[in-house]
Structures are given as C-alpha cells and as structure tokens.
Amino acid sequence: MTTARRATRYLRVGLLLLTGLAAGQARPEEPAAQADSAVTRGAQLFREGLRADRSPVEAQRGNGVAVQGQEAACIQCHRASGMGGAEGSTAVPPIVGSILFAPGRPVQPRQPRVFSHLTRQAPAAQIRPAYSLETLLRALNRGIGPTGQSMDALMPRYQLTEAEVRDLAAYTTTLRIGEAPGHDGRTLHLATIETADNTPAVRQAATDLLVQCMAERSPPAQDSPHAPPAWTLHRWQLGADPARWPTELEALQRQQPVFALVSGITGPTGRGAWQAIQQHCERDALPCVLPNTASVDDSQPSVWSFHFSRGVSLDAATMAEVLVEHAPPGGWRQIHLVVEPRHEGAAIGARRLVERLGTRPVVRRPEWWVHAPDAPDTAAWLSGLGKHDALALWLPGMALSAWTTRHEPPPGAPRVLASGELIDLDAGAVAPSWRAAVQLTWPYAPIERHLPRVAQNVGQWLQSHQRALASDPALIRLQGHTYSACEVTANALRRMGARVSRAYLAELLEGAEEAATATAYPRFTLGPGRRHGSQGTWLMRFTDPRHARLQPEGDWFVPE
Structure with missing residues (x-):
C-alpha cells in the first residue's frame, strides 16, 4: 500500500473513530403530551411567549416598553424553574403553582435588624393572599396584584384570555418544588464519581477532600418541612471501561437516587473520559457540577452539566484560530493530526478541530490527514512537511513523550500545535528535540502564577483540617478544583434551602461562581445559560x- 493510500485510509478510519468515540447524544425530548392539552399550551406561553396557534403574545411593560413573543415569555424573568430571582435590583418572585396559589410566606424566619426609627416592610410576594384564577388574570393583564397594589414596571401587562390564563396556571402546577429524585424529605442525596483505575493519590486529593468538605458544609438534620435538608454524599465507583458506565450509572441511580453529581474523577489522573456520564446527566436532568475532566465536547447538549472550561474543545478552538489567523500565503497545503483514538479526550479534540476549521473562511481547503501514533510510515510523511503544512498532536502525556522521543521534528519547519489539556500541562511530556518547534494550548495562567495562588487558597482549608497539600502540581490543581466544586455546590444548595428543585439548583449554580476561589484559571465566570466557567x-x-521553561506567546484570548 502506498503512503498516500495508507494515509487516506487513516483519514477515513480515523474520522470514523473520532465520530464514534466523541459524539454525544442529543437531549431527549420530554414525554409527549397531547398537542391540545392545557399544560402543553401553558408551557408554550410560559417558555416561548406563543399562543396556541403559535402567534406571539403581545404585552407592554409598566414603563411603556412593548414586548412580544419570546421577549414577553414568563421564562425570561421567572426562569425555567419558575423560581424567579432578580433583574438588576428588582426581585422576581417565584410563580411555581404550589407557591403562587398559596398565601405568601416569608422565606427567612429570622428578621434582620433595622434602625429603631425605621420599619421593615416585607416584600409584597411574601405577605400577599393566595392567587385565584381571577386575581391571576387581573395581575397578568392589568399589572395589579392580589392585594390591589400595582406591580413593578418590569412586569408585562398582557392581553390574555381566561382560557389562556387557565392553561398557564395548569403549567405552573407542574413545576415542582420540594419534590425531586434524591430528596426524601429530610436528606438530600448527592454523589461523586470515581473509577476503578484512579490512583490512591488522586482519590486522596479529590474524593477524600470532597467528602469532608461537603459534610462540613451540610446543614444539620431537622424535622421541620421548611428547614433545608441535610446533605449526604455517596461515592459512586464505576469500572475502568467507559463503555460500561451507562449501565453502571443506571444501576447506581436505581439503588440510591441522587439529586446531583458533584465533582468527580475518572482514569489514573482523575481527568479522563466523561462523555458517558454527561450523557447520563443530560438524559436524566441530573445536575452535574464541575467534574475534573478535560474530556468536554462543546458541540453536545450541556443543560445540566457545568464544567470548569471547555477542555479539549477549547484547545481545538484555539488551534483553529491559530491556523486561520496565521495561515501562510495561499493557505495551508496539508494539516496532519496525530491522534490516540482510544483516548476519549484526544478523539473529541481532533474531531472538534476538523469541524471548526470546516466552517471557517480560508484561502483554500487543505488536505486532512489523520494518523495513529504508531503508524509505520510516520517518519516518511513527517519528513515531507514544510512551512505550508501544519501538525496537530492530540496525544496524552506518556503517548506524546514517546512519540516525540521516537521521531525527529520535520526539517521543513511546519506549524506544530499540541494539546496542553491532554498532557495535564506537563512540559516534560515534550521531548527536548521538539521544544523549539511546538506550541502548546494552555488554559491556565502560567504555572509560576497560578500554582502559588491555588496552593494558598486550598492550602488554608487543608491546613485547618489536618490535610496535606500535594507536592505534585497536577495534584495541587486537582485539590484546588475539587475544593472549588465543593464551595460552588454548597453555595447554591444553601440558597436553595428547602425549595428543592433540580432546575432551581441549576439556576443558582449560574450565580455561584464567586465561590470557585481555588481554580487555576485566570478568569472564571458562570451566568444564565453559561456552562463553561473559563473561556x-x-x-x-x-x-x-x-x-526548559514555558512562557505565554502573546496575550490570553478567547477563541471563537
């Protein structure tokens, strides 16, 4: 077989491998309801601002601003959970049916101290009488609350029929608060993931730390139905084979349903495969909070999954940006990928690079070549690369070290890029002969900047709990990120309190990023609809x- 035919076979087989290993599952549709049911019509009004005939609702805010359709939908301010939140300085009350059609009740039993000459007035939503269909119709169409007071100017004034208000009310009663899988009334069951091939050092740095942190942050067990439930964290151990994880996860969830997954480690380094777990979370509407993984596919649904960053997908976006911005005159002739197809993160990253470059404007379309790291003709095609060619290395640490040791860099000086996520930012994984040629994608601050900060922030907690700070940089980052996952989750759970709802927790997580104090990222921000903290x-x-020393080449940037 000639080199060209063999490489073509690698391309065809390689892309099939990348697709098979890295592709996720779309979020399944919700259980079908009859198209003319009140709940379905109400859901359409709530989520999309559309009437039964799919025409947009029209409304006018109290300040005279006209809105319609999606902009006028209840979900815009009251969120998918129906629990509201805040729009600037304006509190948005919950409109879940069990709250809406019951008298208002102060959320906090303890009143804050006020100056002696002032009187504190509780928010109207906490002291109002229960809504009826009649008062709800008046509130929606005229902006007048059940006690006769005018509602905030942000609240749209609609022109809804009585039937449409009944439909909307029917839908709000399906939004559950206080009832969720993993919540038995007094205890909120949570879980974290570990796998059979985790090393003892990785488990000590991550799972052992998380168990102690979550137990410390949990509220005490109480009998009151209005008290927040105590938290119990279960250690879910999966096998070493990701292909078996879907079955294992289903069995664990049947044995003990959990409300959310917190952090998690897979593989020997703790940052291995994760797609089967994310698919489980998305399918079961299970919040999955900040796992320690680089195996993130940003083309797949991530409604319930929160990640520290886009992982290898960010590496792919970075490489695509570099290859577009720094293409030689006339464009790239060939782009070669060396991929470990049995490694999930490598397969995802390589596939996302191909997909991203396929949508970007270029002078000409390059020839794509995908090679396995042990391909016998590697030396032959490497020696033919020049300045109009590019090489992207998608190899985990030991594989990259072995490959760059076994082969000499091309004399023609092509552009060489390697994934920093896959080697866990271990500069030693690049053989000395390649170091002058290679550029590494790097999501963290340089090690001399981020490591002391992470060590200090997580080290204070470790020291106060008689736990040791790891000596290995990768394990220090693992400690810091696991501790940050604990604090972010605890922050959101505390604010959720007794109003237990997975959708509500997801919304609270979007505003809990300030608790991620020990990450290695220079910037970490969540927000509505945002599921990757560092971009x-x-x-x-x-x-x-x-x-021997890695330094940034240019500024920190956010690739498209």
Whole structure:
C-alpha cells in the first residue's frame, strides 16, 4: 500500500473513530403530551411567549416598553424553574403553582435588624393572599396584584384570555418544588464519581477532600418541612471501561437516587473520559457540577452539566484560530493530526478541530490527514512537511513523550500545535528535540502564577483540617478544583434551602461562581445559560535557551 493510500485510509478510519468515540447524544425530548392539552399550551406561553396557534403574545411593560413573543415569555424573568430571582435590583418572585396559589410566606424566619426609627416592610410576594384564577388574570393583564397594589414596571401587562390564563396556571402546577429524585424529605442525596483505575493519590486529593468538605458544609438534620435538608454524599465507583458506565450509572441511580453529581474523577489522573456520564446527566436532568475532566465536547447538549472550561474543545478552538489567523500565503497545503483514538479526550479534540476549521473562511481547503501514533510510515510523511503544512498532536502525556522521543521534528519547519489539556500541562511530556518547534494550548495562567495562588487558597482549608497539600502540581490543581466544586455546590444548595428543585439548583449554580476561589484559571465566570466557567487560553512556547521553561506567546484570548 502506498503512503498516500495508507494515509487516506487513516483519514477515513480515523474520522470514523473520532465520530464514534466523541459524539454525544442529543437531549431527549420530554414525554409527549397531547398537542391540545392545557399544560402543553401553558408551557408554550410560559417558555416561548406563543399562543396556541403559535402567534406571539403581545404585552407592554409598566414603563411603556412593548414586548412580544419570546421577549414577553414568563421564562425570561421567572426562569425555567419558575423560581424567579432578580433583574438588576428588582426581585422576581417565584410563580411555581404550589407557591403562587398559596398565601405568601416569608422565606427567612429570622428578621434582620433595622434602625429603631425605621420599619421593615416585607416584600409584597411574601405577605400577599393566595392567587385565584381571577386575581391571576387581573395581575397578568392589568399589572395589579392580589392585594390591589400595582406591580413593578418590569412586569408585562398582557392581553390574555381566561382560557389562556387557565392553561398557564395548569403549567405552573407542574413545576415542582420540594419534590425531586434524591430528596426524601429530610436528606438530600448527592454523589461523586470515581473509577476503578484512579490512583490512591488522586482519590486522596479529590474524593477524600470532597467528602469532608461537603459534610462540613451540610446543614444539620431537622424535622421541620421548611428547614433545608441535610446533605449526604455517596461515592459512586464505576469500572475502568467507559463503555460500561451507562449501565453502571443506571444501576447506581436505581439503588440510591441522587439529586446531583458533584465533582468527580475518572482514569489514573482523575481527568479522563466523561462523555458517558454527561450523557447520563443530560438524559436524566441530573445536575452535574464541575467534574475534573478535560474530556468536554462543546458541540453536545450541556443543560445540566457545568464544567470548569471547555477542555479539549477549547484547545481545538484555539488551534483553529491559530491556523486561520496565521495561515501562510495561499493557505495551508496539508494539516496532519496525530491522534490516540482510544483516548476519549484526544478523539473529541481532533474531531472538534476538523469541524471548526470546516466552517471557517480560508484561502483554500487543505488536505486532512489523520494518523495513529504508531503508524509505520510516520517518519516518511513527517519528513515531507514544510512551512505550508501544519501538525496537530492530540496525544496524552506518556503517548506524546514517546512519540516525540521516537521521531525527529520535520526539517521543513511546519506549524506544530499540541494539546496542553491532554498532557495535564506537563512540559516534560515534550521531548527536548521538539521544544523549539511546538506550541502548546494552555488554559491556565502560567504555572509560576497560578500554582502559588491555588496552593494558598486550598492550602488554608487543608491546613485547618489536618490535610496535606500535594507536592505534585497536577495534584495541587486537582485539590484546588475539587475544593472549588465543593464551595460552588454548597453555595447554591444553601440558597436553595428547602425549595428543592433540580432546575432551581441549576439556576443558582449560574450565580455561584464567586465561590470557585481555588481554580487555576485566570478568569472564571458562570451566568444564565453559561456552562463553561473559563473561556480563554494562552499559546505557550519554550522560550529559554535550554527550552526548559514555558512562557505565554502573546496575550490570553478567547477563541471563537
């Protein structure tokens, strides 16, 4: 077989492997309801601002601003959970049926102290009488609450019929608060993931830390139905084979339903495969909070899954940006990918790079070549690469070290990019002969900047709990990120209190990023609809004469 035919076979088989290993499942549709049911019509009004005939509702806010359709939908302010929140300085009350059609009740039993000459007035939503269909119709159409007071100017004034208000009310009664899988009334059951091939050091740095942190943050067990439930964290251990995880996860969920997954470690480094777990979370509407993984596919649904960053998908976006912005005159001739197809993260990253470059405007379409790391003709095609060619290395640490040790860099000086996520930012994984040529994608601050900060922030907690700070940089990051996952989850759960709802927790997580105090990322921000905390990256290059130290080449940036 000729080199060209063999490479073509690698391309065809390689892309099939990438698709098979890395592709996720779309979020399944909700159980079908009859198209003319009141709940379905109410859901359409609530979520999309559409009437039964799919025409947009029209409304006018109290300040005179006209809105319609999606902009006028209840979900815009009251959120998918129906629990509201805040729009600037304006509190948005919950409209879940069990709350809406019951008298208002102060959320906090303890009143804050006020100056002696002032009187504190509780929010109207906490002291109002229960809504009826009649008062709800008046509130929606005229902006007048059940006690006769005018509603806030942000509240739209609609022109809904009585039938439409009944439909909307029917839908709000399906939004459950206080009832959820994993909640038995007094205890909120949570779980974290570990796998059979985790090393003891990784489990100590992550799971052992998380168990102690969550137990410490949990509220005490109480009998009152209005008291927040105590938390119990279960250690779910999966096998070493990701292909078996869906079955294992279903069995664990049947044995003990849980409300959410917190953090998690897979593989020997703790940052291995995760797609089967994310698919389980998305399918079962199970919040999955900040796992320690680089195996993130940003093309797949992530409604219930929160990640520290886009992982290898961010590496792919970075490489695509570099290859577009720094293409040689006339464009790239060939782009070669060396991929470990049995590694989920490598397969995802390589596939996302191909997909991203396929949608970007380029001078000409390059020839794509995908190679396995052990391909026998590697030396032959490597030697033919020049300045109009690019090479992207999607290899985990030991594989990258072995490959760059076994092969010499091409004399023609092609552009060489490697995934920093896959080697866990271990500069030693690049053989010395390649260090002058390679650029590494790098989502964290340079190690001399982020490591002392992470060590200090998580080290204070570790020291106060008689736990040791790890000596290995990767394990220190694992400690910091696991501790941050604990604090973010605890922050959101505390604010949720007794109003237990998975959708509500997801919304509270969007505003809990300030608790992620020990991550290695220079910027970490969540928000409505945002599921990846850090969006940016650096390109790093070995800069000192001995090529032993990595330094940023340019500024931190957010690729498209």
